[in-house]
Amino acid sequence: MQPSETTVDPAEVAKFEAMAAEWWDPHGKFKPLHMLNPCRLDYITTQIAGEFDRDLNAPNPFQGLRILDIGCGGGLLCEPMARLGATVVGVDAAARNIPVAEAHARQSGLDIDYRFGTAEELAENGEVFDIVLNMEVVEHVADPLAYLTACQRLLRPGGLMVCSTINRNPKSFAMAIVGAEYVMRWLPKGTHEWSKFITPDELYALIANAGLEPVDRKGFVFNPITWGWKLSDRDLSVNYVTASIKSA
Amino acid sequence: MGCMVQDRYLRPVLQAAVDKNDHIDYFPNIKIQSHQCTAECANVTTDAGQDYTGKLLIAAEGRQSATATRAGIRRKGWDYGQSALVCAIEHENPHNATAYQYFMPQGPLAILPLTNNRSSIVWSETHERANDIMQLDDAAYLSVLRPRFGDFLGDIKLAGKRYKYPLSLSIAEEFVKPRFALIGDAAHGIHPIAGQGLNAGLKDIAALCHVLQDAHHRGENIGAIDVLERYQEWRRFDVNLLALATDGFNKLFSNSNALLRAGRALGLGIVNQMPKMRRSFIREAAGLGTKDLPYLMR
Ligand SMILES: Cc1cc2nc3c(=O)[nH]c(=O)nc-3n(C[C@H](O)[C@H](O)[C@H](O)COP(=O)(O)OP(=O)(O)OC[C@H]3O[C@@H](n4cnc5c(N)ncnc54)[C@H](O)[C@@H]3O)c2cc1C
Ligand SMILES: C[S@@+](CC[C@H](N)C(=O)[O-])C[C@H]1O[C@@H](n2cnc3c(N)ncnc32)[C@H](O)[C@@H]1O
Numbered sequence: 001m002q003p004s005e006t007t008v009d010p011a012e013v014a015k016f017e018a019m020a021a022e023w024w025d026p027h028g029k030f031k032p033l034h035m036l037n038p039c040r041l042d043y044i045t046t047q048i049a050g051e052f053d054r055d056l057n058a059p060n061p062f063q064g065l066r067i068l069d070i071g072c073g074g075g076l077l078c079e080p081m082a083r084l085g086a087t088v089v090g091v092d093a094a095a096r097n098i099p100v101a102e103a104h105a106r107q108s109g110l111d112i113d114y115r116f117g118t119a120e121e122l123a124e125n126g127e128v129f130d131i132v133l134n135m136e137v138v139e140h141v142a143d144p145l146a147y148l149t150a151c152q153r154l155l156r157p158g159g160l161m162v163c164s165t166i167n168r169n170p171k172s173f174a175m176a177i178v179g180a181e182y183v184m185r186w187l188p189k190g191t192h193e194w195s196k197f198i199t200p201d202e203l204y205a206l207i208a209n210a211g212l213e214p215v216d217r218k219g220f221v222f223n224p225i226t227w228g229w230k231l232s233d234r235d236l237s238v239n240y241v242t243a244s245i246k247s248a
Numbered sequence: 249m250g251c252m253v254q255d256r257y258l259r260p261v262l263q264a265a266v267d268k269n270d271h272i273d274y275f276p277n278i279k280i281q282s283h284q285c286t287a288e289c290a291n292v293t294t295d296a297g298q299d300y301t302g303k304l305l306i307a308a309e310g311r312q313s314a315t316a317t318r319a320g321i322r323r324k325g326w327d328y329g330q331s332a333l334v335c336a337i338e339h340e341n342p343h344n345a346t347a348y349q350y351f352m353p354q355g356p357l358a359i360l361p362l363t364n365n366r367s368s369i370v371w372s373e374t375h376e377r378a379n380d381i382m383q384l385d386d387a388a389y390l391s392v393l394r395p396r397f398g399d400f401l402g403d404i405k406l407a408g409k410r411y412k413y414p415l416s417l418s419i420a421e422e423f424v425k426p427r428f429a430l431i432g433d434a435a436h437g438i439h440p441i442a443g444q445g446l447n448a449g450l451k452d453i454a455a456l457c458h459v460l461q462d463a464h465h466r467g468e469n470i471g472a473i474d475v476l477e478r479y480q481e482w483r484r485f486d487v488n489l490l491a492l493a494t495d496g497f498n499k500l501f502s503n504s505n506a507l508l509r510a511g512r513a514l515g516l517g518i519v520n521q522m523p524k525m526r527r528s529f530i531r532e533a534a535g536l537g538t539k540d541l542p543y544l545m546r
Contacts, residue, residue: 026474034474041466056465080467107287108469 006120007147012140012193013094016073020096023074024104033076033136039220039229040135040241041080044162047216047243048131051160060085068129068154070119071137075101075112081133082110089129090114091122119150128156134163135241138203139196148210158248161212164220164241168197172238175222200236212244252347252360254368280307283315285427290471304471306429306456308449311418311437319425325417325437331378332440333371334411336362337393340402343367349441350396356441357396366407369393370440372415382412415439417491423480427471429456436487439494448490454542455482461543 022028045056054061063085069078072090074097082088082105090101095116105112132151141147151161166176173194198206204214219232220239229239266272279295283305290305307315316323348359358370371393373381381392386406397404418437423430432449459479463470 026472038462038466038468038478041468042462045466079469083467083469109288 007141007143007150008093008118009140009142016092016094016140017096020074020094020100023076023097023100030074030076033073035227036220036229036239037076037080039231040164041077043218043231043241044077044081044133045084047160047162051243051245052130062086065130066128067131067133068122068127069133069135070151070154071134071140072101072114073097075105075114077133077135078112078114079105079108079110082112086131088112089127091117091119093118119147119154123150123153127154129154130156130159132159132161134161136164136166138163139165139192139198144198145206145209148206148212152211152246155212155246157246159246161207161244161246162241163203163207163244164239165203166192166197166239167237168194168199169237172197175238200240200242203242207242207244212246214242214244216243217241252345252362254362280309280315283318283428285319285425285471287426290427303469304427304429304460306431307434308430308432309434311416311433313420313430313434315428316420316430316434319428321425321430322421323418324421325419328415328417328439329374330372330415331375332413332415333373333378333381334369334413335406336366336368336408337404338364338366338407339404340365341400343401352396358441358443359397359401360443365401367401371396372441375414378412382410386410417495419487419491423483424473424476426473426476429476429479431456435483436491438487438491441494444490444494448487451486451542451545452479452483454544455479457544458542 019029023030025031026034048054048062048065049056052062052065054065061084062081065086067081067086067088069075069081069088069090072078072092073094075090078088078090078101090112091114092098092101093116098114098116101112101114105114132154134148134151138144138147148163151163155161166172176192176197177194200217204217207214217236218241219234219236220229220241221232221235222229222238266274275294278298280292281295283290283292285291285305289301289303291299291301292305293299305315307313309315311323342365343359343361345361347361350357350359352372356370356372360368360370362368381389384392389410390404390406394404416437417439418433420430420435423435431452433445435452436448438445438448456479459475459482460470463475463478468475
């Protein structure tokens with residue numbers, strides 16, 4: 001068995017290969033992720049600070065924490081984590097993302113370990129992390145349960161996984177596919193395949209089956225008037241995020 | 249409505265706060281001569297030949313900000329065709345800590361209370377008349393001022409130097425560039441009729457601090473344009489509204505048409521009666537509900 005081939009969907013990864021150069025253009029193809037970034041960073045930093053008892057007002061609050069950003073793309077989340085003092089490894093299954101991410105980190109004066117690969121490979125090699133960031137990836141993989149199980153193996157006992165994705169219902173279809181891909185031209189067509197989307201309850205079940213304990217979930221809600229994103233306790237109808245713990 | 253504080257009392261207090269803060273290195277009496285903002289850092293060179301480097305350059309150079317011009321930021325606005333004459337006066341009767349604003353056909357006259365029986369006068373005239381009035385000696389200057397003033401404060405005399413400032417509106421088309429932000433009059437010089445110049449600058453500072461603090465806590469790059477644009481979005485609406493309001497006020501009150509004058513009295517009455525409503529309306533319109541106030545203003 002070749003573990004590296006179990007969860008990668010080659011057609012999905014090829015889509016990201018084709019757009020690699022645009023990762024850091026805030027008005028380019030990844031504009032939705034740039035716009036979502038403040039909101040999801042609020043969630044990620046609060047979860048980490050809470051779980052590992054860190055004070056965000058202190059200098060380098062995440063010093064000593066080892067973070068894996070799986071499906072890191074251009075490193076939109078790796079860089080903030082490194083800036084907060086964490087030791088960051090960014091891994092992506094699309095080879096072209098790696099030099100793009102490396103070049104940008106160099107420009108930002110940040111030291112980040114970017115690697116071409118998969119969660120399965122890292123787990124096979126016995127890598128262990130305090131935190132796994134798993135953001136907007138699970139809807140692109142071939143076998144979500146196997147993929148999440150690999151992520152679980154990468155966490156040390158007491159470790160935290162933050163996982164976000166898109167819900168599956170008529171509204172998310174309208175918003176994410178018709179809205180973002182066609183109407184607002186935020187995303188190139190074909191970035192998202194609706195049938196792969198996962199409901200919050202399905203994700204909670206998958207995470208539990210993978211051996212983690214889901215502890216929190218929130219919605220990311222887009223406000224067309226302020227043209228920005230907000231966290232919501234109740235509205236998980238389109239984009240949402242979860243936190244889960246590996247029991248000690 | 250607020251407090252009137254003379255800037256000569258404000259300055260030493262602010263200076264003392266700066267001196268006390270270990271995080272601030274203060275270099276008085278030097279000028280920024282050139283600057284460079286790159287993806288990595290912002291860099292300035294002073295007329296004393298020193299170089300300083302940081303993550304973000306903030307220009308608070310007033311409405312003629314040379315750094316903003318060098319950064320390629322254009323300004324929009326116009327000359328109001330008026331100059332403000334400014335002086336301090338001493339008067340016989342107490343001012344009861346009340347600010348007065350008279351709307352004269354030539355432009356507004358503001359009487360702002362200072363300590364003891366003294367007030368600061370801001371008085372608008374056409375450029376031509378203002379120039380003529382500035383040529384007069386003190387006695388003649390006062391004789392022009394007295395009739396406008398009425399006699400409710402008793403006799404008046406000058407209590408300091410006389411100044412003249414041309415009035416104009418000057419708003420920067422952009423408040424930010426990568427690693428660069430404008431605050432205060434460098435971003436927006438408005439008509440002094442509403443006495444909102446300082447407040448508008450303080451709001452800029454509060455909004456910018458809020459945006460930078462949040463970005464810093466998230467691990468974002470505080471000099472990145474998408475971070476700085478949040479500050480710009482936040483302030484631009486408020487500033488444009490203020491510019492329009494002061495502009496409208498000035499046009500309305502500087503007109504000698506009798507009909508307009510009647511309308512003015514009516515309009516002002518309504519505005520005065522509804523300050524709360526108006527404020528909350530404007531706040532909402534600006535997306536500044538109480539919970540959306542910057543941290544420093546909560
Ligand atoms: C007649 C008149 C009456 C007014 N009345 C009121 C009032 O009653 N209430 C009110 O709130 N506002 C009033 N204002 C407006 C108020 O004065 C301004 O809004 C306020 O001063 C703006 O502050 P600032 O710090 O942004 O700019 P400024 O006060 O213009 O300060 C800019 C500073 O930057 C320095 N500088 C410029 N270039 C450089 C450089 N290259 N290197 C280093 N330093 C540099 C300058 O020397 C100056 O010290 C009035 C204005 C006028 C003209
Ligand atoms: C929508 S992007 C999200 C990027 C990044 N996590 C973010 O949120 O900014 C999805 C990324 O996951 C990568 N990817 C897809 N399948 C993967 C897999 N099985 N293992 C690792 N990365 C994968 C893609 O190449 C792409 O860079």
